[in-house]
Structure formats: C-alpha cells, structure tokens
Amino acid sequence: MNSPKNELSPEHREDLLKTLKIRFEKHKNRHAGLDWAVVLEKLESSPEKLWSLSIMEETGGEPDVIGHDPKTGDYLFCDCSAESPKGRRSVCYDRAALESRKEYKPQDNAVDMAAEMGVELLSEEQYRALQQLGSFDMKTSSWVQTPTEVRKLGGALFCDRRYDTVFLYHNGAESYYAARGFRGLLRV
Structure with a gap:
C-alpha cells in the first residue's frame, strides 16, 4: 500500500479531503460527537488510508465516518452511498x-x-x-x-x-x- 502508485497527488489529496469534510459536516447523525479536526489529523498521517478512501470515492461509495473504536482509536469509514457502489x-x-x-x-x-x-x-x-x-x-x-x-x-x-x-x-x-x-x- 505504501508504493508510489498508491499515493495521491497533492491536488487529488486536497480535493478528496474537501469532499470528505463536506460529507462529514452534512451527515452529522452518522458520527455524533466526533470532531473533523481530529479525524483530519489521523487522515493526514495515513497516506495509504487516503488512497483507499480515494478508491472508495472513485467507485461510487461516498465514504463517511460512521464511528470511532475507543479500544484502538480508529475512526471507521464506510461506504454510505444510497445504493451499493x-x-x-x-x-x-x-x-x-x-x-x-x-x-x-x-x-x-x-x-x-x-x-x-x-x-x-x-x-x-x-x-x-x-x-x-x-x-x-x-x-x-x-x-x-x-x-x-x-x-x-x-x-x-x-x-x-x-x-x-x-x-x-x-x-x-x-x-x-x-x-x-x-x-x-x-x-x-
């Protein structure tokens, strides 16, 4: 996952983060009590995860945060498109x-x-x-x-x-x- 082919260009990365933030703010019911700034910090330190989210987005999944695992500290992203991607x-x-x-x-x-x-x-x-x-x-x-x-x-x-x-x-x-x-x- 860490190979250059799985890294996003700076422009693609910025566009994806903007899309994810807009979706996060639009659907607060999916992640009540979670803070975008904290999620963003985790995303910025995980380029391979951004690549996965990019593929989820490109295939029509409309990924969004649906929870937080307090045991691991992980934020859970899931395809939230109305229909199967x-x-x-x-x-x-x-x-x-x-x-x-x-x-x-x-x-x-x-x-x-x-x-x-x-x-x-x-x-x-x-x-x-x-x-x-x-x-x-x-x-x-x-x-x-x-x-x-x-x-x-x-x-x-x-x-x-x-x-x-x-x-x-x-x-x-x-x-x-x-x-x-x-x-x-x-x-x-």
Whole structure:
C-alpha cells in the first residue's frame, strides 16, 4: 500500500479531503460527537488510508465516518452511498467462485476487490449497524462477510433493505447481478 502508485497527488489529496469534510459536516447523525479536526489529523498521517478512501470515492461509495473504536482509536469509514457502489457491482463473491464459472464470468470478485482497495467487506453486524444511520440498498444489495462453513458449501451472504427491514440472504458465491456489489469498511 505504501508504493508510489498508491499515493495521491497533492491536488487529488486536497480535493478528496474537501469532499470528505463536506460529507462529514452534512451527515452529522452518522458520527455524533466526533470532531473533523481530529479525524483530519489521523487522515493526514495515513497516506495509504487516503488512497483507499480515494478508491472508495472513485467507485461510487461516498465514504463517511460512521464511528470511532475507543479500544484502538480508529475512526471507521464506510461506504454510505444510497445504493451499493456502482463501480463495484456485477461481481461474484470471491476468487474461488470466479474461477468456478465456466462461462459468462464477471470482471472481478468482491473479496479480492476489497483487499486491493485496502478495505474490509462489512460483516452482517456492521451492515445492520450502518442501516441504523440511514436507509441503504433500497434497490440494490451488498455482499457481506460469509462464515467459512457456508462458503465451504458453495454459498455466500448478502444483505439489502426492503419494506423498512434489513434482510440477510444467501446465494451461490459464483452468482453476480447488476444490482449487487459490496460496501467497504476502512479503519483509520
């Protein structure tokens, strides 16, 4: 992550920080009691995290602070776009699922994309916590971390929000749909 290809130009860095600050101030309900100046200080000391946030932004995630972990001191950034990020849809769950497809393979998979971006896929618990901050995935769905036992049997889990309720579903891990992507979580 610390290689020059993952560093932002000064202009890109400034634009990203400006976007993040505007979003932070617009959606105070997502991070009540947190101070942008403190978050900014953490961001400025973590160029690799800024790169990850940049990719989250470029793929349509609209990342924002959704919490603070008092144990680690980390600020938690999550994709807060209304729908699953457009630049991360039509992907199957993981590499094994992608390789198992004989034809009509998707371009990529959620697990590898998240790792390349330096983010984590949301767990079901994190997804449900995000839904407490707003209504997300009303027309789309998002892959979430899948327990090993389920994955070993060929399945993967995803969530969405319908009828003012958050649902957890299963599908074959190799499946992919234009309306299914994934949301990332970044610890800064």
